[in-house]
Amino acid sequence: MTRDIQSAPAKGEPVLRLRGISKNFGAVSALTDIELDVNGGEVVALVGDNGAGKSTLVKILAGVHQPSAGTIEFCGEGVTLDNPAKALGLGIATVFQDLALCENLDVVANLFLGHELAPWQLDEVAMEVRAWTLLRELAARIPSVRQPIASLSGGQRQTVAIARSLLLDPKLIMLDEPTAALGVAQTAEVLNLIERVRDRGLGVIIISHNMEDVRAVADRIVVLRLGRNNGVFLPDASNHDLVTAITGATENAVSRRLDRKTGLANEQSGGAA
Ligand SMILES: Nc1ncnc2c1ncn2[C@@H]1O[C@H](COP(=O)(O)OP(=O)(O)OP(=O)(O)O)[C@@H](O)[C@H]1O
Secondary structure (H helix, E strand, C coil): CCCCCCCCCCCCCCEEEEEEEEEEEEEEEEEEEEEEECCEEEEEEEEEECCCCCCHHHHHHCCCCCCCCEEECCCCCEEECCCCHHHHHHCCCECCCCCCCCCCEEHHHHCCCCCCCCCCCCHHHHHHHHHHHHHHHHCCCCCCCCEEEHCCCCHHHHHHHHHHHHHCCEEEEEEECCCCCCHHHHHHHHHHHHHHHHHHCCEEEEEECHHHHHHCCCCEEEEECCCCCEEECCCCCCCCHHHHHCCCCCHHHHHHHHHHHHHHHHHHHHHHH
16 A cells, blocks of 8 residues: 655664574575664665675565574564565565666656555546655656656666655665666765655665765665674775775775775875975
């Protein structure tokens, strides 16, 4: 059922609390003893190298995978997320990287796709008004809600996918690489949108490999490495500390490269002064 997007949790209230979450796929331990806390009105970035376990954790919260061990508290209550419908019903929305939009349908149709139970589902005018209202509330830049998805930019598509997930009035929204493959302006637009979603009081989990985007929008950065927690950072943490937590090595190619670049920039600014 579709509800109004205003009824989000109060800011700062715990939305999600994971303790001891583990997930084994046969002999592979994808996650071991994971802790994660997300509050209302907070963006938490989940970062880690390939294979760190980010997608597995998101899929557990989306009800796609069942944890092998551990507890999930959602809005103060212990829950089991047996399937995606249960997670959605509780208020956990996920925007996967493929966005799952229908290219040939317009924005309105995509927003309401799958919400067949809504009373106004077949009322085209009501759906269009609701689509405009929602997109305006999000200050989204979509020229026309009657445009087919195929004609929209990557940033606009991401916006439609996020708006669609908000129609179900979630308390937590998970975004998998929302800025991957976007240009500078589109990335800024999506980051602004994430901030507006946060300002509504929702908890937001964002998976990203882009540290610049993570720093720009996250309130906390949670690092996973080899399926385990490997540090929680504020966005002003140094690149060196973040890269060290992500890769597990204090001396590595990424941090050497960053140090070289920083050194070069300092030399240049020193020379110019
Ligand atoms: N369905 C599955 N069956 C078996 N092993 C899996 C399955 N899904 C994930 N894994 C394993 O779990 C580990 C964590 O993978 P996961 O995809 O969660 O990492 P990730 O951090 O999302 O990586 P990436 O950034 O590359 O998407 C990897 O070793 C992966 O091979």
